[in-house]
Amino acid sequence: EDQVTQSPEALRLQEGESSSLNCSYTVSGLRGLFWYRQDPGKGPEFLFTLYSAGEEKEKERLKATLTKKESFLHITAPKPEDSATYLCAVQSLDLSNTGNQFYFGTGTSLTVIP
């Protein structure tokens, strides 16, 4: 069964304390892996798309990496404004039946303390 698991569920960091969020996935026919940031009561905000194992992307204090089984979102020297829920999603394609499929994890709630 296709699924996405994120860990930890919640993470509290001191400002400047670097850490990593994990996204493990099992999906047949991975088409892409996505990272989003979501603030309370708002829609997810796009961060990165990764397509194949070994790929890395960076944006400001964030860096996303991808292997065949998992992805990491590394946060370097976080600031309080980085506090949010970070969501991981994968896209697969079921040619025999249901077409495009998207699976989201439940997210990691990050709190950065000044």
Place this chain on the structure above:
Amino acid sequence: ETGVTQSPTHLIKTRGQQVTLRCSSQSGHNTVSWYQQALGQGPQFIFQYYREEENGRGNFPPRFSGLQFPNYSSELNVNALELDDSALYLCASSLGDLGTDTQYFGPGTRLTVL
């Protein structure tokens, strides 16, 4: 801002009623996807439309249906509302079809079923 808008912002319905939610995609985006997000959970994929045809569907019953129009707008219709349908409903638009494609989310419609 992603350029994706949704209406209404909030909606209250009673069990058994029908509801229509609306989304306006970014200009030029031919694909729209709809998601249901319960409190504290990740978004659950409902379905995806490309150029007015459904090209992906998640594990939702037929009482969840959709339409996409040529003017980059779309609708999510839910019949026979149940209490468990209370959630944030998100639409996301993207450029392409079956290819891996970054989705940009709207702010969502908060549906409460009493």
